Structure formats: C-alpha cells, structure tokens
Amino acid sequence: MLLTPVLVVAFCNPVSGEVLQDITDSNIRSYINSQLRTNPPELNVVSGVLTREAEIALDKGETDQAVKLLKVAADISSSNPEPSLLLARIELMRANPGFLLHLIDAARIETGSFYKSAIFSVNMYIIFLSSAGLALALYLLALAVKYNGEIFHKTEEVFSGRFKLPPAKYLGLSALAAMLLLRPGFAILIILLSAITWRFISRKEKTVISSLVVLLAIASLFSGRMNRYGPALDEESITRKLSMINEAGGTDDLVRRIRGINRPEFSAEKNFALGTLMYRRGNLSASSEYLKRSLAERKDFIPAYINLGNVYFMRNDFDKALAGYRNATGLDSTSAIAHYNIGQTCIQKMHFNLSSTALKKARRFGIDRYKSENPVVKLKNPEVLTCGFRKSDLENISARESGMENFSILDLVFRNLIFVPVGSLWFLLPAGILLGVIISRAVPQRWGIFHCDNCGQPVCSECVDTGRGLNLCQECKSVVEGLSSVKVMEALLRRRRQNKSAGMVSGKLRALRIIPGGAHMLSNRVISGIVTATIFSLSVNLLLRNGLYFKDPRFSLQPDSIWRIVAPLMVIVLSYVISFRVRKPEAERRYYILPQEMQDMARENQDGEKRAEEQGQAEEIITGPTGQAVEDPFGTFIDSV
Numbered sequence: 001m002l003l004t005p006v007l008v009v010a011f012c013n014p015v016s017g018e019v020l021q022d023i024t025d026s027n028i029r030s031y032i033n034s035q036l037r038t039n040p041p042e043l044n045v046v047s048g049v050l051t052r053e054a055e056i057a058l059d060k061g062e063t064d065q066a067v068k069l070l071k072v073a074a075d076i077s078s079s080n081p082e083p084s085l086l087l088a089r090i091e092l093m094r095a096n097p098g099f100l101l102h103l104i105d106a107a108r109i110e111t112g113s114f115y116k117s118a119i120f121s122v123n124m125y126i127i128f129l130s131s132a133g134l135a136l137a138l139y140l141l142a143l144a145v146k147y148n149g150e151i152f153h154k155t156e157e158v159f160s161g162r163f164k165l166p167p168a169k170y171l172g173l174s175a176l177a178a179m180l181l182l183r184p185g186f187a188i189l190i191i192l193l194s195a196i197t198w199r200f201i202s203r204k205e206k207t208v209i210s211s212l213v214v215l216l217a218i219a220s221l222f223s224g225r226m227n228r229y230g231p232a233l234d235e236e237s238i239t240r241k242l243s244m245i246n247e248a249g250g251t252d253d254l255v256r257r258i259r260g261i262n263r264p265e266f267s268a269e270k271n272f273a274l275g276t277l278m279y280r281r282g283n284l285s286a287s288s289e290y291l292k293r294s295l296a297e298r299k300d301f302i303p304a305y306i307n308l309g310n311v312y313f314m315r316n317d318f319d320k321a322l323a324g325y326r327n328a329t330g331l332d333s334t335s336a337i338a339h340y341n342i343g344q345t346c347i348q349k350m351h352f353n354l355s356s357t358a359l360k361k362a363r364r365f366g367i368d369r370y371k372s373e374n375p376v377v378k379l380k381n382p383e384v385l386t387c388g389f390r391k392s393d394l395e396n397i398s399a400r401e402s403g404m405e406n407f408s409i410l411d412l413v414f415r416n417l418i419f420v421p422v423g424s425l426w427f428l429l430p431a432g433i434l435l436g437v438i439i440s441r442a443v444p445q446r447w448g449i450f451h452c453d454n455c456g457q458p459v460c461s462e463c464v465d466t467g468r469g470l471n472l473c474q475e476c477k478s479v480v481e482g483l484s485s486v487k488v489m490e491a492l493l494r495r496r497r498q499n500k501s502a503g504m505v506s507g508k509l510r511a512l513r514i515i516p517g518g519a520h521m522l523s524n525r526v527i528s529g530i531v532t533a534t535i536f537s538l539s540v541n542l543l544l545r546n547g548l549y550f551k552d553p554r555f556s557l558q559p560d561s562i563w564r565i566v567a568p569l570m571v572i573v574l575s576y577v578i579s580f581r582v583r584k585p586e587a588e589r590r591y592y593i594l595p596q597e598m599q600d601m602a603r604e605n606q607d608g609e610k611r612a613e614e615q616g617q618a619e620e621i622i623t624g625p626t627g628q629a630v631e632d633p634f635g636t637f638i639d640s641v
Contacts, residue, residue: 023050023072032076038249039280041388042375047077054086063090074105076375079113079247081106112373114394115243118232125226126413127541129219129422133186134537136212139530140193142518145511147200150449153458185419191432198436200449204526212530213429220425223410228399230409238266239398245273246388250280265404268298269389269397276307279386284311302328303387306338309345310384318345321384336365341384452476454493455500469595475500486594493594509584516575519582536575543568 023029032046050073057066067090074083088102111117144151152175179189194209201209231237241257248254258273275290291308294301309324322345328338340362346355370385371377377385389397410422420428446461452473465477468489472480479496480489512518516536520529543565 023069025053035249036376036380038251039380039386040249040376041246042078043076044080044247047073047080047083050076051080051082051086054083058086058090066090075378078373078375079109079116081109084109113243113246114389114391114398115232115240115247117391118229118398122226122229122233122409123545125219125222126410127538127545129216129410129414130417131534131537131541132212132216132219133190133418134540135530135534136209136216137186137190137193138515138517138533138537139208139212139521140190140197142512142515142521142529142533143197143201143205144193145508145515145518146521147197150200150458151196153449154447154460157460157463185417187418187420187425187428190429191435194429194432195435195439198433199440199443202524202526205521208526208530210433213433216429217426220422220429223422223425226410227408228395228402231398231401232394233409237401238263239394239401242266242269242273242389242397243394245276250277265400266397268294268301268304269393271297272301272304272307273389275304276386276388279307279311284314287311300331302331302335302338303390303393305331306335306341306387309341310386313341313345313348313384316348318348321345322349334365336362336367336370337385337387339365340367344384455497457500490594506584509582513576513579513582516572516579519579523582525582532575532578536572539568539571539575543572 023032028046028049032043035043035046050069054066054069054073057063057069067087070083070087070090073080074087077083084102084106088099088106091097091099091102109116111120179192184192190213194213198206198209231239232243234240238261241261244254244257255274255277258270258277261270271290271294275287275294278284278287278290288308288311291304291311294304295308298304305324305328309321309328312318312321312324322342325338325342325345328335329342332338339358343355343358343362346352346358408421414422418425449458449460450464450471451457452459452464453470454472454476457473457475459471459473463474465472465474468480476493476496479492483489483492508522509519512522515533517529517532520526520532
C-alpha cells in the first residue's frame with residue numbers, strides 16, 4: 001500500500017510544475033505553496049496578483065511574458081474573468097480571431113459558480129428593468145409634450161371663463177414640469193402619462209407603449225426569483241458564508257465564519273461545510289464527526305455522502321468508502337464525482353472491471369469538464385475528488401434564507417425611484433393603459449378633439465367654426481370674418497397657417513430635443529425615437545452602475561477605469577447629437593385652403609363679371625359714342641355666311 005502515495009506524488013509534481021513554471025517570483029511561489037496546504041478549490045487571490053503583474057508587463061511592452069502570466073492566472077482560478085478578458089484584448093490587437101474564444105471563456109466564468117451567476121443575473125435584471133422603465137418614461141414624456149395642446153385643450157376651455165389661464169400648450173408644459181418636480185416615482189409617472197396620452201396617440205405609438213409595458217410586467221413577475229438571489233450577494237449572509245467553501249480552502253478565518261452560523265434551520269449545511277473544511281485541513285476525525293451529523297439531519301445530502309466516503313478512503317477503509325459513494329449514486333445516478341471516486345476505490349480493491357465501468361460513467365457524466373473547471377484538481381491531481389455545495393443546494397439555501405428574512409434586494413435598489421414594490425409593477429403599469437382606455441370611452445362625444453383644417457390647432461365641437469365648409473379655430477375664424485373675397489381669405493389663412501404652424505412646431509421641437517429620441521416623435525419616426533431613448537437609457541444605467549463590471553448592486557460603484565465613464569458618456573452625447581440633427585417637419589404647402597365649392601363659385605362670379613365687362617365694351621364700340629348705329633363689316637360678313 002505504500003506504493004500508491006509515492007506514485008501519486010510523483011504524478012502530482014510534474015503537473016504542478018508545468019502549470020506554475022512561468023512564475024519566477026519567489027514570494028508568489030511561497031504564497032501558492034502556503035495556500036495549497038489548505039487544499040482550496042482555486043487560487044483566486046494569486047490569479048488576481050498575476051493579472052496585475054501581466055498588466056505591468058503589458059505596459060512595459062513585454063507582451064509574451066504577459067500572455068504567459070495570464071494563462072497561468074486563468075488556469076489557477078475558475079472565478080476570475082480578467083485574465084481571459086486581457087487575453088482577448090491582446091489577441092484582438094494582434095487581429096487574431098482567437099480572441100472570441102477568450103471572450104466566451106470570460107462569459108462562462110461570469111456565470112459559472114452560484115455566486116457569480118447570482119451577481120450576473122441580479123445585475124442584468126436591474127439594468128434591463130431600469131433601462132426599459134426609463135425608456136418608457138422618456139417616451140411617454142415626449143408624447144405628452146407632442147400632444148400637450150390636445151390633452152389640455154378642454155381644460156383651458158372649461159376653466160378659462162372663470163380663471164385667467166395660459167394657452168393650452170403652456171398649461172400642459174407647466175403641468176408636466178410640476179409633475180416631475182413632485183417626484184411621484186417612475187411607476188406613478190408612467191401610469192399617469194399612459195392614462196392622459198392614450199386617447200390622443202396613434203396606433204403605432206400605442207403599440208410601442210403596450211410592448212414596453214408587457215416587457216416590464218413580465219420582468220416584474222420574475223422579481224421574486226431575483227430576490228431569492230439576494231442573500232448570495234450579502235457577504236454576511238448564511239448563503240454567502242456557506243458558498244465560500246467552494247472558493248477557499250480550510251483557513252482559520254473561514255472556519256470561524258462558518259462556526260458563527262447560529263440558525264438551526266441550516267444546521268445540516270453548517271456541519272457539512274465544517275466537515276469539508278476539516279477534511280481539507282487533514283483532520284479526518286473531526287471531518288467524519290461533522291459529516292455524520294449532517295447526514296443525521298438530512299438523509300438526501302449527496303455531497304456529504306461523497307466527502308464522508310473520502311474520509312474513509314483516506315483511512316484505507318475502502319468498503320465504507322464505497323458505501324458512501326454508492327449512497328450518493330443511489331440518490332443521483334448522474335453524479336460524475338461519485339462514479340469517479342468509485343472507480344478509484346475499486347482500483348485500490350483490485351476490482352478493475354468495476355473500476356473501468358465506473359470511470360466510463362464518470363466520463364460520460366462530465367468528469368473531464370469538472371476537472372478542467374477546478375484548477376487545484378489540475379495542480380494536485382488528488383486520488384479522489386471532494387464535493388462542495390452544488391449549485392442547486394446553494395439556490396435552495398438562498399431561497400430559504402430570503403424567505404425567512406423577507407429579503408428584497410430589488411426593492412432596496414429601486415425604492416427611491418419607483419416608490420412601490422417591484423413585484424407590483426405587473427398589474428400597476430397595465431392599469432395605466434386600462435385607465436387610458438376607460439377615459440377615452442367615458443369622454444362625451446362632444447368633447448372629441450380634432451384639429452383646425454388651416455393651422456392645425458386643437459379644436460372641439462364647441463369651439464370650431466364650420467360656416468365656410470371646413471373646421472376653423474376661433475383665431476382663424478377671426479382672420480377671415482366679414483370678408484367676401486375668396487382670394488383674400490385664401491391669402492390671409494395661408495399666411496396664418498405658415499406663421500402658426502412654424503411657431504408651434506419650433507416650440508415643440510425645442511422642448512422635445514431635451515428628451516433623447518423626442519424630436520423623432522414629432523416627425524412620426526416612432527421606431528427611431530424609441531431606439532434612441534432606449535440606447536440613452538442603457539448608457540445612463542451603465543454610467544451609474546460602473547459599466548458591465550458587476551458587484552453588489554445595493555452599493556454605489558466607484559469606477560475603476562476611465563473608460564467606464566467615457567464610453568457611456570460618449571453614447572449619451574451621441575444620443576443628443578442625433579436628436580439635435582433631426583430637422584424640423586416642414587409645414588403643409590397647400591395652395592388652396594377653402595373648399596372646392598367656394599373656389600368654383602368664386603371662378604363663376606369672376607367669369608360672369610368678366611363677360612359682362614367685355615360685352616359692355618363691345619356694345620360701346622358698335623353703337624358709338626352718340627348712340628347711333630355704326631356699320632360693322634365683320635358682323636355683316638358673319639351674317640352672310
């Protein structure tokens with residue numbers, strides 16, 4: 001039996017040396033050796049140090065040395081994406097398409113462990129919800145400015161008899177400004193704007209609003225699942241303390257933190273964590289005791305069976321080791337680690353056929369992938385593999401802790417923005433559209449808003465003038481009142497239309513350019529407007545949240561790179577440049593304004609007057625100045641013919 005450990009050590013050393021041969025710093029090598037004594041799953045701190053060393057080498061122009069260090073940093077850590085990102089940047093600068101592989105590897109790392117996937121999921125959810133919500137609010141504000149005359153026309157008309165009110169366009173802008181200053185919260189703001197604009201907006205604009213509301217409502221339904229990840233992001237939570245055994249070795253600090261858990265609901269998980277840490281420290285007696293306690297409280301704890309089997313394996317009690325591993329496969333027949341350890345144990349018992357069968361199953365169920373994703377396994381190549389908390393185990397722990405503590409990370413993030421629980425948006429936001437539909441149907445028919453056929457001002461049935469065959473507002477009516485000449489009326493109406501339309505469009509355009517994408521709304525370029533507003537909203541969120549570098553979303557992030565500020569700011573500025581480059585819509589160029597009947601009547605009157613004038617001139621020539629008949633040679637000729 002003495003031969004086996006010798007062979008293992010002989011096999012282990014070349015692997016470790018091959019991986020770490022590019023590390024020449026004696027201090028780093030010494031630190032690595034001290035860390036390996038605690039049997040950690042990875043060397044994340046060392047990976048970070050090597051990444052910084054590689055950055056220094058890059059600054060000095062030593063690219064080859066930097067690449068070597070980054071490859072080692074990537075090999076010894078499964079949770080640090082920075083080496084892969086730097087390698088991707090180097091390969092991109094070399095115009096090597098292999099940079100895509102490094103980017104894919106970085107993305108895999110960002111979502112690999114439970115802790116990483118929890119951070120990634122929560123931050124992506126927050127960015128989506130805040131970006132879509134801000135885009136919807138900006139879009140509705142732009143529509144409110146665009147249709148402010150229509151929205152507040154009836155208000156001005158009803159109350160102008162008692163109060164001295166400004167014109168509807170100024171009344172609407174003042175009401176919107178007051179609404180923003182009162183800070184009702186984004187949820188209430190979206191509900192109010194949806195309700196007051198729904199009656200006047202076009203079908204395409206309604207489709208965009210409905211689509212965004214549906215997306216936000218669906219996201220709201222998933223808020224409970226996101227909140228279940230909340231404890232994983234809190235460094236002092238039970239979930240985070242337990243998940244640390246998947247990242248660190250059996251250090252004194254981690255043992256102390258695990259022992260500090262005093263919730264009886266997590267006693268089984270606590271004992272498993274302590275048993276695993278004791279195993280890594282080489283204290284097999286304490287490890288066995290903790291793991292047995294864990295299994296006494298939870299009979300279906302697969303990782304505990306595997307690690308208890310490892311304890312017996314290290315004591316050369318291979319029968320009990322097999323019993324532990326087979327209990328694990330009885331609960332989960334696809335456990336690659338359990339099958340691999342069975343194969344290794346059967347080798348010790350000289351059962352080579354059983355070993356071959358077990359190792360084939362382990363390979364089929366992904367043991368090679370497990371080894372590649374666990375750096376220390378590559379460094380030390382242990383006889384049997386230990387098992388930490390599985391992803392499903394940590395998800396269950398996090399959900400239980402979130403339920404007991406009523407932990408809502410999303411409400412903590414959005415509390416000062418929406419003033420309502422995130423989980424209530426799924427019915428609050430559609431309520432705004434429903435309220436708008438109810439208002440549209442409840443408004444009396446006589447209150448219907450349409451537009452002056454000349455200047456485009458909003459009018460209703462009670463203030464419109466239809467005496468000339470078209471809808472005229474009171475101002476246009478006063479311009480042509482008392483006139484009988486169609487030409488004069490056409491000229492005056494056309495002049496008013498040009499002046500009024502140009503001024504109205506210019507005023508709205510100045511207001512809408514404050515809102516990225518708003519200028520597109522005035523030109524009825526709905527898709528371009530919502531795309532610009534969405535890109536602007538996303539850039540604002542990336543600027544406030546330190547780019548795509550995800551951390552605990554409850555805390556404001558301090559940018560660690562100037563580009564995390566510059567890049568979003570450039571996109572924000574570009575959004576405003578695009579909005580300011582939108583041209584003012586051209587006014588309508590109709591030459592004839594009055595209806596065709598009046599035009600035809602005017603022409604008939606004009607032709608009749610002209611014929612009468614010509615006839616009078618002819619009679620004056622034929623009869624002569626004295627009234628006596630004068631011979632008409634041409635008329636005589638016509639009569640003879």
